[in-house]
Amino acid sequence: MTTTETARDVSAAARLRKTSWYQEPRWQRLAALIGVAVVGAQVTGVEGNNRDIFYALKENFTSTGFAVWLAVCVGIWVVREFAQAPVGSAWQSVKESVKAPAGEVQAVWRKQFWLRVGILSGVLVFLIVLPLLVSRHWQQVLVDQIAIYVLLAIGLNVVVGWAGMLDLGFIAFFAIGAYSAAFWTGSLPVDPPMVLNNFAVIPIAVITCLVAGVLLGAPTLRLRGDYLAIVTLGFHEIVYLGAKNWQSFTGGTSGARVERFSIDLGFWSYSWGLDPRPYYWLLLGFIIVLIVLFIRLEHSRVGRAWTAIREDEVAAASNGVDTVRFKLLAFAIGASTSGIAGVIYASKLAYINSEAFIVLFSILVLSYVIFGGMGSLPGVLIGTAVLVWLPEALRDSVPAQDRYMYLGALLVIMMIYRPQGLWPSRRRQRELHMAEEGTGGADALGGTAGGKQV
Amino acid sequence: MSFHDFWDVLVLGAVLGSLYAVIAIGYTLVYGVLQLLNFAHSEVFMVGGFGGVIALTIFVPAADPSGLQSIGYVALGILFGAVLGGTVAFFLEKVAYRPLRRRGAPRLVFLITAIGASFFLYNLVGKLFGRNPMPMPSMYENKTVVTIFGSTISVTQALILGSAVVMLVAVDYVVNRTKLGSGIRAVAQDPEVASLMGVNIDKVVSRTFVLGGLMGGVAGFLFGTTNQVFYTMGFLPGITAFAAAVLGGIGNVRGAMLGGLTLGVVEAFTVEVWGDAWRYVGAFAVLVLVLMFRPTGILGERVARTA
Structure with a gap:
């Protein structure tokens, strides 16, 4: 090689290396x-407006x-x-100084069983007396929005957080629950075979949603998990269109009146009326029962199977975990929780129409779960409460329609900077981290997305 | 249904289907390189529709345009639709997906980002340009161009069919014959090996998004000429186009074309038989049936194998 050639090569390489300002x-x-x-x-x-774009x-x-x-x-x-x-360095020192006491508090919290029981029962008592302390407006918000969405969020958490699947049609099952309530209490234009009490509708709604969930999930979950997202989205749209257009059955956009809750035990009877507080306590009861059930489920064989599927589906399957069955189970459990919420919602408002079940609400619930921390029950509870409360508190300063835009941005920002959420579950956090290192999985959707640069 | 009606509906379906085919290619290309459902592609389509409206607000069409003027307006609409669609797709990839790709984030995270981005985009557009449907200003006299077996094809229909065919041929050429296309196919087949062979993955992915975005944008403008333009208009055609991509075999460019045409015809017949309210139910039913009986679609999966 002559010198001139070498010189030219160097300059070519230098040109390639050179970056403009x-x-x-x-x-x-x-x-x-x-x-x-x-x-x-x-x-x-x-x-903006349409006249002058x-x-x-x-x-x-x-x-x-x-x-x-x-x-x-x-x-x-x-x-x-x-x-x-x-x-x-200032930020680092702040972090350091907070870390030690926070660690101590955490250690005490983990060790002292009775302290935990004490604090949790304190929180419970506070939640029970909460509606007595706030105005009527906030009582309505507590019931119609916060409590209903918390119920929905803990259901969706089973699907997204624990089983690691994406369900974008969650509100479809909510609609199925609500229309079951309307149908079986004889409130729809079509007469049911027999008229039931609202409480008796709950198991029926659960079964209906389970069946619908299995019918929808079975063909989809056998395949790539990410198809589930779009199939549920499509299913949601179909349920919504059905509710809107099948006027002779659902009442369409003009809606249907629904019976309220009532109990008649012969010696004692009670009817829920316009006062939101009794609904609050009823919902609180449901939420607590479901939380206890779900915590038991998470630490049972089923919960361990979900974890195994999330972290490594192939390994789970080869160890005898029936992956499709457990994924389907999670999907159906989520669906039926949504159905329960639907029954309560319809019975509380005493009126439903198709516009209460638009696709927006599925995304809302999803963003609540993500914000709080998928897979972490305290995270989901707090995340939902905060995100429902915040727009309500900012009602006068932020246009209502803009809410959804902020939530969309929130989803993107959370996923980029803090996918584990506000109050992460330790296991979930570790999994997300592991997945990024390429040493495990964090969802039940198959391999990671392509194009990763090594 | 008489033969005449049948033919009419078929033409409607083909026009609609060619649009779905164009949108479906955006889904299928991105799926090919990233194995990712780009939910936000429906918003690229919607932005394209707004691009057309914006173009025709800046250059207000004359009341009685001559032939040359009409062509000019349509070209402007297509240009604005394509540029806006491509820009949105470019920034979408750069802002929302690239940081996740760098980290190797799990798929669930990608899907949630995609849905969040879609949500953000359409609500932002609704806020900026108003939430009521806007008609596309008329750019030409919508007369009959040609009559085939007694069914008429209007200028709008001919425009949509013609542009769609041009785009489909062009994208097929790009994917199968150009350097970018071999990059796309290489990344679809194996990103790691492709990058070892000197393919710049970031560039290929970014250009794939832009390619899909350009076509989605034009499809949005064309869709706007038959319907109105509004901020949620991307959602249902988006789902239908995705179903079309799955029907043809996701990741397969020619499959997306075939799937789009099929679903367009299915939709036209659904509307004819059950009425407009059930328009999108047919596509969804097809999607579920395909997933049940032939999950890899009609032509099979993967971009890499089409060549």
Whole structure:
């Protein structure tokens, strides 16, 4: 090889190595943050309209909101690029100083059985007296939204958190439960074979949802697990369209009146009326019973099978775990929980129509479970309560329709930065971590997505 | 149903089906390279529809356009739809999926991100441009172009069929004959080996998204010319197109075309027989039946094997 050739090779390699200024990570990060500011200004900006479709864009780019976003984002960039050392070390020391006492509290919590019992019963007592302490408006919110969604979320947690599958049609089963309640109490245009009490409808709704869940899940779960997501989404749409268009059976959008709960034991009878509080206590009872059941389930053979399937499906199957059956079981358990919630919802509102079962709500429940921490019951409970309470508290300052946009963004951000959620289950957290290292799994959907760079 | 009606419905179905085929290719390409259901692809389609409306708001069509003007408006609509769709798909991949891919996140995490991104996108568009349906401004006089066996084909239908055929031929060429296409097929077959052979996976994935996004955007504009444009318009066609991709064999480009056409015809006959309210039920029933009896679809799976 002559010298000139070598020189040319070096310069070619150097040209390849050379990066322009805009390829430097620093400037790319600035561009990304400015992008965040642009999108953020749209998210928090004014509502657009159809008459002038550029109205919102024009307003948002000239408003103070955009300036604030830009200032904040550029500020973040400046701090990260030029003051990383002091800020980073300060943050580290804060973390260190919190870590030790937090660890101690955790250790005490794990060791002292009676302390746990004491605190948990304290929380329980607080939950029981809670509706007596708040206004009527918040009582309604507690029942209609928080308690119902908590019930739904602990059901969805079984599917997403424990069995590691994605169910986007959860509200379809809620609808099936609600329409079962309406049908069997004789409230729909079609007469049932016999009119039942609302409480007696609950087992029927559970069985209906179980059957529907198995019928839907059986063909799907045999295949790739991720098909389940889109099949449930489609199923949800079909149930919704059915509820909306099959007027002669469901009453469609104009809806149907439903009987409220009542008990008649002969010597003592009670009817639930307009007061939300009795419904709250009823729901609380259901939630506690289901939580106890689910905790028992999680630590039983079934729960261990779910864990095994999540962490390594092939290994689980070769050790004799019937993977399809257990996945189907989780799916059906989730579906029937949703059905129970549907019966209670219909009986509480005493009125249902098809618009209560739109696809949005399935995604809402999913985002509650993800936010709290999939697979972690305390996480799911707290996550749901916080995320239902927050928009209600911000009702006057944030347009109601925007809620869904924020929840969508929340899902993406959680998945990128904290997939284990607010209050993670230790096992789930470890699994997610393991999956990222390539040493295990964290879901029941088969292998990891492709294109990973090693 | 007379033969005449039958033929009419078939034409409707073919027009619809060619759109589904174009959307389905977006799903199938991404599935091929990432084994990922890109739920947010339906929003790419929706954004394409808004692209058309935006184009025709900036360049307001004349009341009585000449032939050349009409072609210009349609070209503008297609251009805006494609550019917006491609841009959204590009940023979607970059912002939502690439960080997860870098980490090797489990599939569940991908699916949740996808659904979250879809949710965010359509609500943001609804907020920015208003939530009521908007008609696409008329760009041409919608007369009959040709009559086949007594059933008429209008300008809109001819436009949709023609553009869809052009796009389908183009994408088939790109996937099977170009360098990008062999990159896509290599990554679909084995990403690790492909990267050892010098394929830049990040670039291929990003361009796959853009390719799907361009076509999804144009499909959105074309869909908008027959229907209205609104922020949730992506959802149901998206599910149908996904069903089409599965029907043809997910990951298989020609399969997606075949599946799309089939589902379009099925949908047209569903509407004819049971009424418009049950429009999307047929597609869903087909999806479940396919999963039960032939889960790999009509033509079998994987992008890599089409060549």
